[in-house]
Amino acid sequence: MAALIDSHCHLDFAAFDEDRAEMLMRAHQVGVTHFVVPGVTQKQWPRLRELQKRYQNWHIAFGLHPYFIEQHEENHLEMLSQQLHEGGAVAVGEIGLDATCPDISKQKELLKAQLKLAAEFELPVILHHRKTLDEMLKMVKQAGIEHGVVHAFSGSQQQAEHWIEQGFKLGVGGVITYDRANKTRTTISKVPLQSLLLETDSPDMPMCGKQGERNEPAYITRALDALYELREEPRDQVRAALWQNTLQLFKIG
Ligand SMILES: [Zn+2]
Numbered sequence: 001m002a003a004l005i006d007s008h009c010h011l012d013f014a015a016f017d018e019d020r021a022e023m024l025m026r027a028h029q030v031g032v033t034h035f036v037v038p039g040v041t042q043k044q045w046p047r048l049r050e051l052q053k054r055y056q057n058w059h060i061a062f063g064l065h066p067y068f069i070e071q072h073e074e075n076h077l078e079m080l081s082q083q084l085h086e087g088g089a090v091a092v093g094e095i096g097l098d099a100t101c102p103d104i105s106k107q108k109e110l111l112k113a114q115l116k117l118a119a120e121f122e123l124p125v126i127l128h129h130r131k132t133l134d135e136m137l138k139m140v141k142q143a144g145i146e147h148g149v150v151h152a153f154s155g156s157q158q159q160a161e162h163w164i165e166q167g168f169k170l171g172v173g174g175v176i177t178y179d180r181a182n183k184t185r186t187t188i189s190k191v192p193l194q195s196l197l198l199e200t201d202s203p204d205m206p207m208c209g210k211q212g213e214r215n216e217p218a219y220i221t222r223a224l225d226a227l228y229e230l231r232e233e234p235r236d237q238v239r240a241a242l243w244q245n246t247l248q249l250f251k252i253g
Contacts, residue, residue: 002240004224005034005247006217008094008126008151008171008199011058012037012048015203015214024055027217033057035217036199036250038094038126040065042076045083052088059252061091061126063114066098066107077113084121090250092118093126094151097136108139115143124148124249127168133159140166149197149249152205154184157191164195169249173199174215176226177208189230197249198224198242 006027016023027035037052039045039062052058062083064072083089095114097107118125125148129136133155140148146167153160153170160170172188175181188196200223202215207222224242228235247253 001031001236002243003034004030004032004198004220004239005036005243005252006032006200006202006220007036007149007197007246007250008173009035009037009202009217010040010204011035011055011202011217012039012044012051013203016216020051020055023216023218027220030218030221032217032220034246034252035059036061036090036126036246038065038091039063039083040094041068041071042073042079043071045079049088059090059250061089061093061123063093063095063126064110065094066096066101066110066128069101069103069107069110072106072110077110077117080114081117084117084123089121089123090252091124091126091148092121093148094128095125096128096151097130097132097139098128099131101130111136111139112143115139115145118145118148119143126151128152133163137162137166140168147249151199152201153188154181155187156183157187160187160191160195164191169195169197169245171197171199172227173201173220173223174205174207176230177222179208185226185230188227193231193233193238193241194245196227196242197246198227
């Protein structure tokens with residue numbers, strides 16, 4: 001049976017400071033052996049590198065996340081370029097546009113600059129979206145970016161197809177464990193298996209039944225079970241594809 005990789009989790013967040021080693025052990029116990037940990041603010045990047053050295057199989061990325069728009073300063077882009085130059089990053093992320101966060105024009109400016117850096121360093125991007133899927137696709141096309149993942153994808157089948165045509169993968173996690181997420185569940189059941197990545201977004205986006213609790217990579221099996229139910233392929237094939245798709249996108253291994 002193929003191992004599992006959590007393709008999107010914030011294991012550097014303070015929410016795991018008390019029990020990081022135990023949390024990783026629980027993940028290993030259910031077969032999650034690798035993690036992609038995106039960066040969200042300039043202040044947090046050094047810690048991400050430090051933790052990566054301490055734990056096994058952390059694959060890290062650097063980016064300026066729209067949630068923290070008020071913390072990003074102009075020289076952070078230059079510092080991002082330096083981080084990427086230093087090496088060790090599997091992607092530029094987490095970056096994106098969030099219509100529920102302030103200052104959308106500053107968000108766009110930052111996203112544009114970070115897409116440019118991804119192109120320059122030939123790295124895939126990890127994209128965050130909220131009510132911005134179509135807008136962001138335009139920017140991605142303009143920047144000529146053809147590799148990346150739309151993290152926590154929720155959208156129509158047509159939107160999914162447009163992103164897949166652009167060369168993107170769709171991140172699948174807690175969302176599909178909720179019955180009410182009908183549109184997304186239907187979309188995920190129909191897109192090519194090669195376009196899916198499995199993720200938790202820990203410590204956020206709790207699985208159904210765990211609302212209000214901290215999320216962690218060990219719970220990824222719930223999203224996987226939901227995915228097994230949605231897909232027609234045999235379980236082994238789904239599991240192996242999720243592993244392969246992630247390794248391929250981030251050039252791991
Ligand atoms: Zn995230």
